[in-house]
Amino acid sequence: MQRLICHVDMDAFFVSVEELFDPALRGKPVVVGGKRDQRGVVAAASYAARKFGVHSAMPLRTASQLCPQAIFVDGHPERYREYSGRVFDVLNTFSPLVEMASIDEAYIDLTGTDRLHGPPMKAAHSLRTAIVRATNLKCSLGLASSRLVAKVSSDQAKPSGVLYILPGQEARFLAPLDVRKIPGVGKKTEAALHKIGIRRVGDLARLDESFLAARFGRWGLALAGKARGADAGGWFDAEIGAHEDPKSISHEHTFGQDSADTAQLETVLLRLSEMVARRLREHELYARTIQLKLRDEDFLTITRAASLDHATQLDREIAGAVTRLFREAWDGRKPVRLLGVHAGNLQTFEGQMSLLDEPETARLRQAFRSVDHIRNRFGEASVSLAKTLRAGLRERVHENPFDLPGKQPKKGS
DNA sequence: TCTGGGGTCCTAGGACCC
DNA sequence: TCTGGGGTCCTAGGACCC
Numbered sequence: 001m002q003r004l005i006c007h008v009d010m011d012a013f014f015v016s017v018e019e020l021f022d023p024a025l026r027g028k029p030v031v032v033g034g035k036r037d038q039r040g041v042v043a044a045a046s047y048a049a050r051k052f053g054v055h056s057a058m059p060l061r062t063a064s065q066l067c068p069q070a071i072f073v074d075g076h077p078e079r080y081r082e083y084s085g086r087v088f089d090v091l092n093t094f095s096p097l098v099e100m101a102s103i104d105e106a107y108i109d110l111t112g113t114d115r116l117h118g119p120p121m122k123a124a125h126s127l128r129t130a131i132v133r134a135t136n137l138k139c140s141l142g143l144a145s146s147r148l149v150a151k152v153s154s155d156q157a158k159p160s161g162v163l164y165i166l167p168g169q170e171a172r173f174l175a176p177l178d179v180r181k182i183p184g185v186g187k188k189t190e191a192a193l194h195k196i197g198i199r200r201v202g203d204l205a206r207l208d209e210s211f212l213a214a215r216f217g218r219w220g221l222a223l224a225g226k227a228r229g230a231d232a233g234g235w236f237d238a239e240i241g242a243h244e245d246p247k248s249i250s251h252e253h254t255f256g257q258d259s260a261d262t263a264q265l266e267t268v269l270l271r272l273s274e275m276v277a278r279r280l281r282e283h284e285l286y287a288r289t290i291q292l293k294l295r296d297e298d299f300l301t302i303t304r305a306a307s308l309d310h311a312t313q314l315d316r317e318i319a320g321a322v323t324r325l326f327r328e329a330w331d332g333r334k335p336v337r338l339l340g341v342h343a344g345n346l347q348t349f350e351g352q353m354s355l356l357d358e359p360e361t362a363r364l365r366q367a368f369r370s371v372d373h374i375r376n377r378f379g380e381a382s383v384s385l386a387k388t389l390r391a392g393l394r395e396r397v398h399e400n401p402f403d404l405p406g407k408q409p410k411k412g413s
Numbered sequence: 414t415c416t417g418g419g420g421t422c423c424t425a426g427g428a429c430c431c
Numbered sequence: 432t433c434t435g436g437g438g439t440c441c442t443a444g445g446a447c448c449c
Contacts, residue, residue: 013449033417040417043449056449062414102420102449184422186447219423219446252418289441299416305442340418345441 002167004110004120004143005240006127007150008091011138011159013104014044017079020136029054029070036064036072039254043075047159080104083135090130094123097241105154107147109240124162144170147240149229152181170229175202182226184219192216201227245346246283250291251275252340258297260335269326272341273319285346286311290318292325293340301338304329311347318343 010016014032019025029049034040042063045054052067063070084103091098094117097109110123117123124141131139142154143164150165152174157163165173174181179201180190196215198204204212205227212220251272259265269292280287291305304325312318322341330336 039415043417057417059414059416062416065414104449184447188446217424247421248419250419254417291442301444303443307441338417 001112003145004113005145005147005150006108006110006124007142007144007147007154008087008106008108008127008131009140009142009151009154009158010087010104011140012044012046013083013137014075014080015046016137017083018073018076021076021079022073025071025073029067031060031063031067031070031072032075034060034072034074036060036070039256045070083137086134087131087137087139090134091127093130094127097239099241105151107150107240110143120164121162124164128162144229146170146229148183148226149173151183152177155181171205171227174227174229175200175205177201179204182223184226185223189216189219245285245348247346248342248344249276249279249283249285249287249346250293250340250342251279252293252338254295254338255336258335258337260333262332265330265336265339266323266326268339269322269341270315270319272339273322274315276341276343277313277315277318280313280343280346283346284349286313286349287318287343288312288345288347289343290321290325291340291342291344292322292329293338293342294326294329294336295338297335297337299337302329303342305342305344307345311345 015025015030018030018032025046027048028046029052030046031042031049031054032045033043038060040060042054042056042058042060044056045063049063049067049070052070054063054067054070060072064072080103084100087106088098088100091106091108095108095110095113099107101107108127110117110120113123114120117126120143124143128139128141131137138160140154140157140160141162142150142152142157143162144150144153145165145167149170153163153165156177177200179185179193179198182201182204185193193199193204198207204223207224207227209221209224212224214220216223253268253272255268276287287308288311289305289307291303293301293303295301306321306325308317308321318341326339
């Protein structure tokens with residue numbers, strides 16, 4: 001069956017939500033992200049502000065210079081989450097296959113829903129009407145046979161439009177667009193492509209795959225696929241709405257003023273560690289690798305990581321690890337602009353428990369190493385011996401109620 | 414211009430193992 | 432020891448997205 005993916009993108013989301021809470025903002029140049037003289041960047045700008053060249057990710061101070069009459073407001077994440085949830089609920093009434101890709105955009109799989117919702121354009125308009133009714137917010141919709149093309153087409157439909165790319169027309173739709181329109185092509189890749197004379201997606205599609213692969217590595221290969229409209233690998237291929245645990249959890253803080261006050265810096269690290277630990281517990285995840293991020297007054301940024309001998313979700317252990325890293329990494333003189341705490345190598349409960357049982361896992365690992373060693377030295381003749389050993393060990397493993405089947409260590413070489 | 418905070422994925426070198 | 436070729440894990444950094 002022909003896949004039909006719809007990408008929903010809320011228009012000027014943060015600004016529009018703020019306008020709901022303060023209608024006086026409507027039509028005015030509005031910048032969401034903080035005060036005009038604060039350290040920080042623009043999270044969202046109203047269309048009136050964009051006319052002055054203000055755009056998201058721009059420093060607030062720059063935005064203030066470009067558009068002195070702009071109204072600067074703080075962001076309200078709780079409000080955005082609330083409205084994001086409403087959008088999700090609406091989409092969920094159209095199809096169970098819904099995925100919020102970020103706070104203001106979603107994918108919905110409408111494959112095979114024409115009996116229910118009518119043809120693609122009709123379905124899209126019903127969707128948009130339902131969203132407006134539930135939120136009073138505008139959005140743009142892109143429909144296509146892949147996530148990639150759906151996303152690009154919703155962008156082309158802005159503001160407040162609907163665009164459907166017919167199956168088979170993907171490459172024709174993409175060809176005249178700037179390469180920058182392809183998700184994943186940022187400033188650097190764009191510059192690299194411009195350097196070799198490639199400006200539009202069509203130029204990219206004409207290139208040899210092997211040339212792109214040689215020039216841009218694995219990413220080049222994906223790029224070639226994308227230029228032709230394919231969901232080239234990774235997340236783009238995944239089923240819509242598949243739940244996935246986060247791969248990392250982090251918090252960071254930029255100081256209002258750079259600081260070289262050890263006590264203050266370590267207090268912030270402690271607080272960030274607590275925030276990370278709390279979120280780990282919320283997700284019921286355990287981190288094995290703790291990473292410090294440190295940015296100095298010259299904006300020089302380093303990261304230092306340490307892997308623990310067991311995974312944790314405890315404030316104390318995370319703070320301890322990150323403080324050790326900090327004391328090694330910071331000379332105590334250069335003022336610090338930013339500190340961050342990052343938890344990676346995340347494990348679920350089961351993985352965590354088998355690791356807790358340390359002498360047992362150490363013995364197991366040792367045993368498997370011996371098995372592999374025997375196999376390497378004595379070849380095929382030893383296979384049955386290895387099998388027997390494994391079977392025996394699996395029994396032992398099962399005795400541990402927290403260790404689930406299928407969790408044995410990986411085979412050696 | 415003076416550069417947030419939360420993520421994902423990729424690369425590359427080195428340690429270590431067999 | 433002049434020296435191979437898998438593989439995994441760890442760490443650091445960077446591009447990119449919203």
